[in-house]
Amino acid sequence: MTQEVEKTVVNSWNEWDDLKHVIVGRADNCHIPPAEPALDAKVPEDSDMRGQWGRRPQESIDHANELLDKFSIQLENRGIRVDRPTPIDFSQPVTTPDFYTASQFGCMPPRDVLLTVGSEILEATMSYRCRWFEYLCYRPLMQQYWEEDPNFRHEAAPKPRLTDEDYRPDYLSDKIGVEKRLEWAAKKFFVTTETEPLFDAADVLRFGKDLVVQHGFTTNEKGIEWLRRHFPNHRVHSVNFPGDPYPIHIDATFTPLRPGLILNNPQRRLPDEQRQMFNKNDWEIIDAAQPAHNAPPPLCYSSTWLSMNVLVLNQKTVCVEKSEVYQAEQMDNLGMEVIEVELRDAYAFGGGLHCCTADVYRESSFEDYFPKQ
Numbered sequence: 092m093t094q095e096v097e098k099t100v101v102n103s104w105n106e107w108d109d110l111k112h113v114i115v116g117r118a119d120n121c122h123i124p125p126a127e128p129a130l131d132a133k134v135p136e137d138s139d140m141r142g143q144w145g146r147r148p149q150e151s152i153d154h155a156n157e158l159l160d161k162f163s164i165q166l167e168n169r170g171i172r173v174d175r176p177t178p179i180d181f182s183q184p185v186t187t188p189d190f191y192t193a194s195q196f197g198c199m200p201p202r203d204v205l206l207t208v209g210s211e212i213l214e215a216t217m218s219y220r221c222r223w224f225e226y227l228c229y230r231p232l233m234q235q236y237w238e239e240d241p242n243f244r245h246e247a248a249p250k251p252r253l254t255d256e257d258y259r260p261d262y263l264s265d266k267i268g269v270e271k272r273l274e275w276a277a278k279k280f281f282v283t284t285e286t287e288p289l290f291d292a293a294d295v296l297r298f299g300k301d302l303v304v305q306h307g308f309t310t311n312e313k314g315i316e317w318l319r320r321h322f323p324n325h326r327v328h329s330v331n332f333p334g335d336p337y338p339i340h341i342d343a344t345f346t347p348l349r350p351g352l353i354l355n356n357p358q359r360r361l362p363d364e365q366r367q368m369f370n371k372n373d374w375e376i377i378d379a380a381q382p383a384h385n386a387p388p389p390l391c392y393s394s395t396w397l398s399m400n401v402l403v404l405n406q407k408t409v410c411v412e413k414s415e416v417y418q419a420e421q422m423d424n425l426g427m428e429v430i431e432v433e434l435r436d437a438y439a440f441g442g443g444l445h446c447c448t449a450d451v452y453r454e455s456s457f458e459d460y461f462p463k464q
């Protein structure tokens with residue numbers, strides 16, 4: 092079944108209602124960026140990525156693109172319109188009056204950059220220097236949507252300066268150790284300082300009137316406050332997950348499946364005092380299944396918990412990575428239809444099934460799922 096091309100309507104208020112239109116990233120020309128403060132803090136100390144940078148091998152790019160193309164076709168076959176970004180030349184350096192870095196990254200994970208809230212798509216500030224210009228890959232689509240949908244609000248958060256002031260030098264060492272990192276994470280002593288508002292879109296989950304935002308390496312308190320002021324009709328909640336020594340992006344940690352049900356990474360449980368809003372409104376937070384793998388694929392930034400980085404198509408249907416058998420089994424037990432998608436070999440390009448997509452349209456409305464606050 093091929094999708095009839097329809098005029099764009101931008102509208103998505105949550106993570107679970109019927110998905111009708113989505114952006115799927117591309118792996119073209121993807122680079123491992125050179126060292127920079129925020130990125131170094133995220134690369135695990137024992138990772139094969141330490142000290143490496145440059146263009147990824149063409150064979151791996153082609154294979155990742157094959158998987159992303161196949162995923163797009165799977166979505167289209169279910170009647171979902173899929174758009175793709177226009178990659179820029181990521182080998183170019185990023186130079187601003189405040190910093191220089193020798194290459195960029197890629198555009199496999201649109202979820203990191205674009206936050207869709209109702210009829211608005213907001214370009215995040217981003218917090219890595221190598222990702223400063225990544226929004227350009229989505230501008231052709233944003234322009235098209237703007238032409239086609241008179242209600243579309245295309246917004247961009249203030250570009251940050253990303254000087255050295257934005258990063259704590261304590262994180263520059265590659266010999267911090269996981270114990271110390273966990274201690275710092277519990278104290279919310281993250282690599283990013285509070286010099287200016289910073290956030291990546293993938294730190295935000297949408298629950299209708301409530302936006303739940305992870306405070307961590309890629310989003311600081313000022314970034315959360317910026318979102319609060321930008322979305323005055325929403326309640327914006329700051330959460331953190333002390334069990335994560337490398338806290339970036341909420342979507343391998345906390346995964347809402349439908350109203351009333353969230354999967355939480357059992358190694359990164361939401362602290363008790365932050366559960367109140369969920370408890371009071373009878374939402375269940377359950378442990379996600381264990382990942383099927385002991386280690387991430389080679390040259391990958393993410394952890395094995397991309398197992399729970401799923402794409403919910405509607406309240407009864409979810410895309411799960413094909414090799415993640417335990418996660419698929421759990422979804423099945425929760426009454427969800429599981430669509431298997433092969434993506435593991437593309438993880439290294441920026442993440443899993445949630446990361447590599449960004450919502451344009453879900454059949455959803457602005458609802459209050461947490462009337463008891």
Ligand code: GLY
Nearest residue numbers: 339343393394396
């Ligand atoms: N936060 C992404 C991961 O767990 O790897």
